[in-house]
Amino acid sequence: xxxxxxxxxxFVTGALAQKAVWEQCGGNGYTGVTTCASGAVCQAYNxxxxxxxxxxASSSSSSSSTKTTSTVSSTTxxxxxxxxxxxxxxxxLATRKGRYFGIAMDNPALSDQxxxxxxxxxxxxxxxxxxxxxxxDATEPSRNSFSYDRADAxxxxxxxxxxxxxxxxxxxxxxxPSWVSNGNFNAAELTRIIESxxxxxxxxxxxxxxxxxVVNEVVDDGGNKLRDSVFSRTLGEEFIAIAxxxxxxxxxxxxxxINDYNIDGLDAKSTFTYDLVKxxxxxxxxxxxxxxxxHLISGSVxxxxxxxxxxxxxxxxxxxxxxxxxxxxxxxxxxxxxxxKKDYNAVTKACASIPRCVGITIWDFPDHYSWIxxxxxxxxxxLPWDSNYKKKPAYYGIQEALQ
Ligand code: G3I
Numbered sequence: 168x169x170x171x172x173x174x175x176x177x178f179v180t181g182a183l184a185q186k187a188v189w190e191q192c193g194g195n196g197y198t199g200v201t202t203c204a205s206g207a208v209c210q211a212y213n214x215x216x217x218x219x220x221x222x223x224a225s226s227s228s229s230s231s232s233t234k235t236t237s238t239v240s241s242t243t244x245x246x247x248x249x250x251x252x253x254x255x256x257x258x259x260l261a262t263r264k265g266r267y268f269g270i271a272m273d274n275p276a277l278s279d280q281x282x283x284x285x286x287x288x289x290x291x292x293x294x295x296x297x298x299x300x301x302x303x304d305a306t307e308p309s310r311n312s313f314s315y316d317r318a319d320a321x322x323x324x325x326x327x328x329x330x331x332x333x334x335x336x337x338x339x340x341x342x343x344p345s346w347v348s349n350g351n352f353n354a355a356e357l358t359r360i361i362e363s364x365x366x367x368x369x370x371x372x373x374x375x376x377x378x379x380x381v382v383n384e385v386v387d388d389g390g391n392k393l394r395d396s397v398f399s400r401t402l403g404e405e406f407i408a409i410a411x412x413x414x415x416x417x418x419x420x421x422x423x424x425i426n427d428y429n430i431d432g433l434d435a436k437s438t439f440t441y442d443l444v445k446x447x448x449x450x451x452x453x454x455x456x457x458x459x460x461x462h463l464i465s466g467s468v469x470x471x472x473x474x475x476x477x478x479x480x481x482x483x484x485x486x487x488x489x490x491x492x493x494x495x496x497x498x499x500x501x502x503x504x505x506x507x508k509k510d511y512n513a514v515t516k517a518c519a520s521i522p523r524c525v526g527i528t529i530w531d532f533p534d535h536y537s538w539i540x541x542x543x544x545x546x547x548x549x550l551p552w553d554s555n556y557k558k559k560p561a562y563y564g565i566q567e568a569l570q
Contacts, residue, residue: 335379337414362413379424530550534550
């Protein structure tokens, strides 16, 4: 069975400056070079993001006035893809609204051919987030010793399908090797360590990742202070500025995010985050977006998500829903699946109603790959596909919100 990936191509002659493969070449608000080097074509993922991908044209640009289309095809296994049912696909629908729809995936999935046959379907998923392998314990397990094979495997999978990639995450108190957390470094030394880590990891993937979660979960659960960590204890709020400045320098075209959980509705933690971002922006810290993880509980999705996310956007930054899942208190019933459908619908509608909400990522897509059962044993079934890759009502809740 084959599926076809439609590429938007444009041919421009006489261009002097050209972008390399995997670099951004277009999109709303983008002011850089729109021409790709020989051997690459400018693929428009949606209204706001085009990227040079390998292709046969001698050069190309994302200029809308000169767009033509072409196709590439690839072979899949015999497992039917979700779009075989005739659904247009969530990413295909999202792109019509100038947004993306994507998934997080982790390395164990790379040996699961059934999983991959679904994950590579660009009608459903236009963006892939590296779920674990770009975290500090994976990329710099000991000082100045960098390891990228696992992350590279996921990035290459996405690139081979023409999917854009979100990087997750550079500076996080968790999955942090003990050489950092227990190193007793002074402020100057920890600054150098953060700068070196951010610079190395971002440079390795420069031009290939379109978003990075530069810092993750920096606000305390109580919502009235920064989270206690080696970074905040040693450097206070400045560690965030240090990380973002190094990130901007390493890959200037990449959108840089501050990412957190429990910042869904209007409350103390989201207000602290709003004030923090506002303060950092005022100091010139290059934050491009707020990442809302959105690990939610069905039946308890805050009614103020739209207002809260619009409040982040009012700071002049993008908002991305970065890790969406909506868990159900067990046991699962038809009524609970219908409630979950309403919840997914509400989240998707909230994002679609905010011009600067750029897209939605679900934290993996079939239930048997979800992190929820291992952490919340009384809850589960959090994703839009069940463990047999059958679309749940939740899928149609998203689909209806994007139509
Ligand atoms: O790789 C080892 C493997 O070698 C070992 O055999 C196995 C035994 O437990 O552990 C494996 O590591 C696990 C890793 O995921 C990779 O599968 C860790 O134990 C496990 O703790 C880790 O969990 C990840 C979690 O972050 C860590 O905090 C989840 O997969 C990942 O989905 C989750 O993602 C986070 C986001 O980064 C931030 N927001 C919340 C979200 C959910 O917790």
